[in-house]
Amino acid sequence: MKRTAKAHWSGNLKEGKGNLSTESGVLENTNYSFKTRFEEGEKGTNPEELLAAAHAGCFTMAVSSMFTQKGISVTNLDTQATLTMEGLTITGIHLSISGEVPDTSAADFETIVKDAEKNCLISKVLNIPITSEAHFK
Structure with missing residues (x-):
């Protein structure tokens, strides 16, 4: 592909x-x-915003996939990816996910989130610190 x-x-x-x-x-x-x-106030996108969007999408799909592998369907997942830059260097991405997942616990949700943080395809190709936080509904 x-x-x-x-x-x-x-x-x-x-x-x-x-x-x-x-x-x-x-x-x-x-x-x-x-x-x-x-700069602020101009309508349009930028490479860093697109990278954050790609990472949020990949990570969220990875979390869903990991639950699917356990035979659990998620009700919903929402992720915000925050990319941080210092000067012209991307210094990290923070993934904040909230999810409603039946038949699971907050601890299991957190475990899957941490696994996806390290193993989604976008995370694997980035050479920057990646952090995450889970909000279980």
Whole structure:
């Protein structure tokens, strides 16, 4: 399996702008620029926001998969991924998940969350600290 995305850029770094598109069409000529990356108030996305979204999605699916392997269907899971940057360095990602899962305990939920924190596909390719917290409903 291969997944593709495209980026287009015109102009210099600070005044230029670009757009991003994905094979699925979910992103189609989506605006990104220096301003959407490093300043507030400009509508558009940035690579770090997209990385956080990808990590939140991957991690949440990993938690669901681990419960499925135990024969348990989750009612719902909600994750917020917070990517931290210092200067031009990504220094970590924190995953905060809340979930409603029948036939399980808060302790089992926490164990699965910690396993997914380390083993979802995106976590495995990142070379930064990754932390998580679980909120069991």
